[in-house]
Amino acid sequence: MSPDEARRRPPTAQQFVLAELRRAITTGRLRPGAPIRQDALAEEFQVSRVPLREALKTLQGEGLVTYEAHRGYFVETLSLDDLREVYRIRQLLEEEAVRRAVARLTEADLGRLAAAQDEVERAAAADDVLAMATANRVFHMTLFDCAGMPRLARMIRTLWDTTDAYRSMYYGDAGNRERVVKEHRATLDALRRGSADEAVTTLNVHRDHAVAELEPYLNV
Amino acid sequence: MSPDEARRRPPTAQQFVLAELRRAITTGRLRPGAPIRQDALAEEFQVSRVPLREALKTLQGEGLVTYEAHRGYFVETLSLDDLREVYRIRQLLEEEAVRRAVARLTEADLGRLAAAQDEVERAAAADDVLAMATANRVFHMTLFDCAGMPRLARMIRTLWDTTDAYRSMYYGDAGNRERVVKEHRATLDALRRGSADEAVTTLNVHRDHAVAELEPYLNV
DNA sequence: GCTCCGTATTTTGGATCCAATATTGAAAAT
DNA sequence: ATTTTCAATATTGGATCCAAAATACGGAGC
Numbered sequence: 001m002s003p004d005e006a007r008r009r010p011p012t013a014q015q016f017v018l019a020e021l022r023r024a025i026t027t028g029r030l031r032p033g034a035p036i037r038q039d040a041l042a043e044e045f046q047v048s049r050v051p052l053r054e055a056l057k058t059l060q061g062e063g064l065v066t067y068e069a070h071r072g073y074f075v076e077t078l079s080l081d082d083l084r085e086v087y088r089i090r091q092l093l094e095e096e097a098v099r100r101a102v103a104r105l106t107e108a109d110l111g112r113l114a115a116a117q118d119e120v121e122r123a124a125a126a127d128d129v130l131a132m133a134t135a136n137r138v139f140h141m142t143l144f145d146c147a148g149m150p151r152l153a154r155m156i157r158t159l160w161d162t163t164d165a166y167r168s169m170y171y172g173d174a175g176n177r178e179r180v181v182k183e184h185r186a187t188l189d190a191l192r193r194g195s196a197d198e199a200v201t202t203l204n205v206h207r208d209h210a211v212a213e214l215e216p217y218l219n220v
Numbered sequence: 221m222s223p224d225e226a227r228r229r230p231p232t233a234q235q236f237v238l239a240e241l242r243r244a245i246t247t248g249r250l251r252p253g254a255p256i257r258q259d260a261l262a263e264e265f266q267v268s269r270v271p272l273r274e275a276l277k278t279l280q281g282e283g284l285v286t287y288e289a290h291r292g293y294f295v296e297t298l299s300l301d302d303l304r305e306v307y308r309i310r311q312l313l314e315e316e317a318v319r320r321a322v323a324r325l326t327e328a329d330l331g332r333l334a335a336a337q338d339e340v341e342r343a344a345a346a347d348d349v350l351a352m353a354t355a356n357r358v359f360h361m362t363l364f365d366c367a368g369m370p371r372l373a374r375m376i377r378t379l380w381d382t383t384d385a386y387r388s389m390y391y392g393d394a395g396n397r398e399r400v401v402k403e404h405r406a407t408l409d410a411l412r413r414g415s416a417d418e419a420v421t422t423l424n425v426h427r428d429h430a431v432a433e434l435e436p437y438l439n440v
Numbered sequence: 441g442c443t444c445c446g447t448a449t450t451t452t453g454g455a456t457c458c459a460a461t462a463t464t465g466a467a468a469a470t
Numbered sequence: 471a472t473t474t475t476c477a478a479t480a481t482t483g484g485a486t487c488c489a490a491a492a493t494a495c496g497g498a499g500c
């Protein structure tokens with residue numbers, strides 16, 4: 001990994017702040033429902049409120065925060081119904097993405113997917129929760145990108161972002177990590193055989209496990 | 221319609237600018253691919269660049285403009301493939317919305333839909349293109365909102381926004397206006413009978429007509 | 441005690457100004 | 471003539487300051 005590739009502060013303050021805000025929200029440091037005080041955060045991140053507000057506008061578009069004129073931004077609360085809705089929409093969009101991807105999958109694509117899966121297995125073996133979440137995402141997004149529908153892929157990414165906060169909880173459990181590895185293998189197998197139906201089914205099961213596992217956390 | 225509901229300048233400059241920008245882009249005054257010069261637009265709209273940039277961030281989230289750090293915003297170009305992709309995603313999401321809506325539809329909902337359809341017919345009879353586009357949107361969104369899935373409805377709205385520019389072209393044709401009226405009647409009928417399948421089919425036809433009609437415009 | 445109202449404070453919205461970066465154009469070197 | 475370099479210009483990014491709105495607070499009235 002090149003030296004300045006890691007932890008290089010992005011070229012614009014708003015990109016830096018955007019990344020920091022995402023972390024703060026998804027790690028729960030900014031609690032759901034809590035108002036976002038611009039002055040305090042701007043000072044914490046050592047920037048003015050202007051780039052902070054632009055970053056918040058981006059997050060608003062992604063649904064991570066809500067906005068009311070003259071009242072400001074608030075961390076979006078994710079109710080159980082919201083979680084179910086997000087996963088239902090994901091199911092619809094991801095099924096489409098997978099079917100298209102299967103129809104276009106090249107050997108090179110399969111190679112990339114296998115490499116992504118290796119990384120998942122490595123992270124699972126090391127019990128590295130963060131790496132696991134990252135590698136899992138790479139695996140899925142690699143597949144979705146193969147569909148050749150950039151807008152669709154972008155929408156799916158946004159939906160993933162919405163529930164990122166809860167994904168790390170999921171991977172905190174060793175049993176879940178183990179299961180994910182197996183389910184990925186099954187998916188990869190279906191993809192290699194070019195069976196869209198099986199891939200879709202496998203991924204649906206995969207997703208349903210996740211949502212079932214997460215539901216208990218939502219009864220705050 | 222209440223007096224101050226029409227043409228009241230929104231309470232914040234960014235909301236005002238956002239609406240103006242949408243119009244400028246969707247009417248084609250800002251050409252696809254063209255860079256967005258903040259100084260010029262800010263002066264035209266009589267605001268500073270700060271609210272303008274926040275509005276642009278919103279549009280970026282919606283995919284109407286793209287952004288490159290230090291180079292600025294550009295009006296997104298919609299290729300034929302993009303158009304097809306947007307409509308395909310709409311089909312997926314709207315089918316889900318309609319099915320859920322049918323399962324929950326109340327008499328009051330049907331009344332609202334009928335009222336929306338009256339407005340569509342009135343606009344069509346008056347050959348009012350703009351009113352037609354507005355009323356059509358109200359009709360569909362009323363239905364989608366009945367699904368009780370707010371995020372889904374929001375995503376569908378965003379997708380509609382993406383192609384708003386072309387919708388007014390579509391309604392410029394009298395034959396299209398006439399057809400839309402009929403297709404809406406069929407949809408409303410299916411909804412009254414509680415037939416989700418028929419409603420979905422009708423709307424799919426409706427949508428496919430629109431995309432087929434629009435394709436010629438995309439060969440710029 | 442409770443509500444209502446008006447003021448003080450906090451917080452957001454926006455304008456202006458300056459800095460950083462990108463683009464343009466012209467002169468110099470090959 | 472073509473390419474390169476470098477300065478001039480245009481454009482975006484961000485900080486600071488002020489205005490506008492919402493919220494919090496405290497007292498008067500009931």
